[in-house]
């Protein structure tokens with residue numbers, strides 16, 4: 270097994286599995302977050318957030334998700350370093366077959382920027398909800414039972430009063446979309462689930478999935494920016 | 498119609514005396530080149546000029562000059578085998594260039610392909626990968642007639658497409674990771690699709706990938722640059738097959 274972990278294809282195998290897992294997570298996350306835009310009173314989102322915070326399955330999945338991120342990020346650094354070492358001297362004329370901005374060529378940079386966004390994002394909400402608390406979380410709201418956080422107030426306050434964060438979150442959505450526009454089909458290619466017929470279909474699906482996730486996440490801050 | 502003549506071009510080429518030399522670019526002027534001549538003929542004319550001037554001619558690999566041996570290997574203006582598609586350097590013509598242009602010529606760049614001299618790189622790493630498993634073992638006894646083994650036409654075609662690989666190394670030269678995955682995928686694929694190759698499929702995939710990793714090629718990040726550079730148009734769908742073959746072999750261990 271250790272030879273598999275070190276082999277080039279073995280390493281990529283872990284990247285693809287964790288990457289696909291993260292995409293599934295993003296779909297769940299996006300679905301819940303869209304409740305923010307369905308009900309301006311916040312009742313719907315607060316119920317959803319409460320369900321997520323108390324549901325045992327979600328509780329189990331939280332450390333699994335963290336592990337998925339950690340493996341994906343550590344492996345990405347390891348793979349990228351090894352790949353850079355394979356070409357000690359580059360070309361003077363550059364390499365011109367793919368455009369410099371092609372997501373496929375920039376997975377580490379895109380991933381790195383997603384990571385920076387992720388850290389900001391965790392500090393904005395997760396840290397406050399789980400650890401430090403925030404006065405906004407205790408703000409009374411419609412339909413809130415005792416002891417249930419007003420998560421809606423925390424999110425809405427950020428998006429309504431700090432347009433910089435709206436911009437940051439919109440960029441975050443676009444970055445993760447670009448990462449997935451290559452990552453989705455690449456992951457299937459890595460686990461060997463591709464052939465010349467499926468190549469076109471998977472690439473199409475990758476763009477569709479990337480668009481849904483990218484545009485979906487960007488839509489939420491945009492909604493608050495425009496409406497309030 | 499006579500071919501146009503390029504009155505003057507500038508050839509900026511990598512010169513390196515030996516593997517340990519640091520190397521440098523030199524720019525040479527070449528005059529009156531017919532656009533009908535091939536790129537290698539232009540280099541021949543330049544070398545003739547260098548020899549007359551008492552200088553060391555540019556060392557470069559070539560053999561068949563008809564696109565089948567895979568020896569020629571030049572990275573021209575940022576493209577393996579130059580700015581044309583589905584051809585090798587020896588099939589590149591000067592009509593792809595303009596009068597007065599500076600053409601940059603570099604050797605394949607990869608840790609696993611060290612420069613021997615000027616534009617010649619050592620591609621023995623490919624032979625080593627082949628020797629690790631890119632064959633069908635033949636035991637003693639009579640050779641059965643090939644036609645007694647039925648093979649579906651689509652499989653024969655797919656295997657043939659993979660077998661078109663001439664091992665030039667343009668995939669490695671082009672890949673940002675200097676990965677040899679397209680080469681190894683082609684060599685594994687050409688057997689994986691055929692009954693004769695299936696017998697040793699597991700050992701082959703594992704041994705060839707292990708050798709590729711050991712020799713310092715990078716990993717595949719599925720950028721697809723290799724298939725664009727490949728003079729034989731070998732598809733990265735073969736890489737998916739290699740991944741499949743390798744994972745199947747590893748998981749059945």
Ligand code: HEM
Pocket residue numbers: 281284285286287288289291292295341342345346348349376377378379380381382383384445448449451452453455456457459460717718719
């Ligand atoms: C929610 C966030 C993320 C998702 C959904 C995601 C998804 C994916 C997927 C599906 C792949 C394709 C795997 C393959 O080619 O087999 C991938 C590749 C990659 N990811 Fe991520 N990723 C995320 C975050 C990150 C982060 C934070 C980083 C790094 C700091 C990162 C770095 C990379 C790199 C470098 C690759 C390319 C690896 C290679 O091709 O060898 N990703 N990602």
Ligand code: FES
Pocket residue numbers: 558559560561562563564565566567568569585586587588
């Ligand atoms: S010299 Fe044989 S392929 Fe170019």
